[in-house]
Amino acid sequence: MRNTLPCVALVSILVLAACGKQEEAAPAQAAAGEAPAAEETLPEEPPMPSGDFRVVAVELGSRLDEEGRVAAPRDVFAPGDTIHAAVVGVGTSPGLTLSARWTTADGTEVAKAGQSLAPEAPTVASFTVSKPDPWPTGAYRVEVAINDRVVETRAFEVR
Template sequence: MTRFIRTTALFGASLAGLLLLSACGKSEPAAPASTLAPSATVAAPLPAPATTATAAPASPSTAASLAPAASAPSAAAPVATPLTVAKVILGSDVNAEHQVTRASNRFAPNDKAIYASVATEGSSEGATLNAKWSFLEGQGQLVSNISQSIATDGPAVTTFKVQNPDLWPAGKYKVEISLDGKAVAKQDFEIKKS
């Protein structure tokens, strides 16, 4: 019987400590967005909101320790800013963070890949970024149309990649970036023989 009382008292004290910590606004900071592959960026998931379980107090002393925690004011949730595209940078190489290392709007026909690093600001639990790559010469031609989902709570970089195993035709091109179906940025570039 004494063991049961001690276990119940320990459980009650642990629950009271948990309630005190959750009432004072302690929480883990959200992880920054990170990239997974040169052609995709996925932000780290947001931590789950803290939940507390309530149980019947085991003894009068435990009930007294729970009362102050229940009446403590809770911290106000910060206001989230909507996700926006800050800038688009083109280049033929990216670093370990999947950001373009040398910006350029002019590429050679033998460049195998062209990257578009799309910097975003704000937060979103789920948005869709799209990169539509087009060849503008003649009647125009769709080269690639790539969509990626993004969930972030702060600045992030999403990298799109378009490849050609053969030589790129010389001429003018563009990439259009849209956020949740709405065009938000475009970048013209050119493939030119040296």
């Protein structure tokens, strides 16, 4: 008959060591007698529309063609340019709001616009932003959202 005492002792030591490591992994506040911080809850995102509509492209440029698409896509603009964003979507939905929010690099809103759509085929929605005075040089971005849920972001620059 084999002596199993050394095996049982070894397993017991490993189990105890593992339990000790779990306690060590506990937050420092718990060890100091403080209550652990409550888990942060993220804000709930706006609902997506029913249907299968999705954005497949966001094109930036200074001119739109007859179909509402950007004639020559680019991401660098001159201070006096009008800037267009053509949002290409596919799929269908009984109703949604597509919007564009234009911001500076630090998040300051420059402009925001939205369009109500009920797409039944591929769709192009265009958004335009311009300023009476020249654009300050720097980095910008446009956030495209469906029902206020950002689905695409494009960075651009004014030089």
